[in-house]
Amino acid sequence: MSLTSVKPPLTIRLCGPRGFCAGVDRAIQIVVLALKEFGAPVYVRHEIVHNRYVVEGLEAKGAIFVEELDEIPAEHRKQPVVFSAHGVPKSVPADAAGRNLFYLDATCPLVSKVHKQAMRHNRLGRHVVLIGHAGHPEVIGTMGQLPDGAVSLIETVADVEAYEPADPDNLGFVTQTTLSVDDTAGVIKRLHERFPNLTAPAADSICYATTNRQEAVKQAAAGCDLFLIVGAPNSSNSKRLVEVASRAGAKTSLLVQRAAEIDWSQMADVRTVGLSAGASAPEVIVNEIIEAFRARFDARVELADTVEENENFLVNRELRHVPLTTADMAFVNGE
Incomplete structure (x- = not known):
């Protein structure tokens, strides 16, 4: 084999848990x-x-x-x-x-739990503050559990600053299940600062799978030249993983649906790739992407597992x- 045909070395940090929840x-x-x-x-x-x-x-x-x-x-x-x-x-x-x-x-069932938490706030006479992304099907579904006007949607800290409820001492919040854990913590903190009597839900609304996948990506991102998240452009939890990877130290983080979307011309200097998948992305595509890297690199897969899921x-x-x-x-x- 000539020297020109030798594949360059590559480490793939494969996050776990990943993919289907x-x-x-x-x-x-x-x-x-x-x-x-x-x-x-x-x-x-x-x-x-x-x-x-x-x-x-x-x-x-x-x-x-x-x-x-x-x-x-x-x-x-x-x-x-x-x-x-x-x-x-x-x-x-x-x-x-x-x-x-x-x-x-x-x-x-974890989305249904948020519905029940919102209905409980409403039943106890609280106006519901829903932290989430406008237009997302889960947000539409949650808001649709209660009468018109019973829920206010908050997306950002800036929204909190502008929010002027009719009864600031009688509010309860819930969140979309697929949000960024860190971003949501900032929004909740500011809500509590502005409205000290704000009531939290009985249990955390962000689901275990979202939290686990974000934590695994956060731990694996430092030192990655590239971090790939397998997921769809309309997948909230997948897009949040891209953001988490970038904030946690990956030089570049991208969302891809299939291996065919990867721009191989940009891979000359890549030696460490992080890889995870949103909660609605199948493992078969993760494997497809690993094989695509192996066809071009002397790729070694390094498992970056955090917790085991058995729900x-x-x-x-x-x-x-x-x-x-x-x-x-x-x-x-x-x-």
Whole structure:
């Protein structure tokens, strides 16, 4: 072998935990089980999770994705419709019932917990402050649990400064589950400073998976020439991981959906790459990216694990009797 054909050395710091969380796993499993139990088509309102690879895989199995329930043809109204993992406003199941649709709710249990926390604040007479990103499906779903005007959305510390509630002594807050832990801490701190009687939720709203993935990236980022996060552009938790990597010391951090998006012409001086995946990104794409690096570098994978996740959320009662094949489980697990 000539010297010119020798591959340059590269270390890949592979973060763990990464990729699918229990809520995403459950949501995908619900669609797969519904297809096995009821046959195609199974309708899904909104992307079941924010990942095109997953969506296209489910479409190939017979799922049809719609944005609104009125897109479901009359002749298919006896087929199930699944609500996405992000949660939906109360108006959506009410609309489904009015149309005599059979629906399966795949809302992540940790998102449902935030809904309950917001409703508890409201029941106790508090105005709800929701910390989150405007327009995100989870935020729309959470705000839709309560009457119009019962929730105020705060995104940044600047929003806190400008916020003038009708009753500043009677506020309760909750947060979107996929936010930056550090950014959210700053917003909450300023809220408490401005409104000392602000009531926190009974439990932390940012979910375990978001926290764990951010912490793993934070610990691995220092010394990385490049940090890649596998995830979709509309995935909140994936975009937060890119920000965390940059703040924690990576020279460059990027969001990629597939290996084909990587600009290999910019890799001449890269010797250490951090790699993680958002909670809706399948492991098969992580492996695809590792193999793409191995084709071009003498790549060594270094595991950068922090904690082990063993959460498991049960699927809907109507589907628990349906068996999954080995191939089904591989798909559900993103393999």
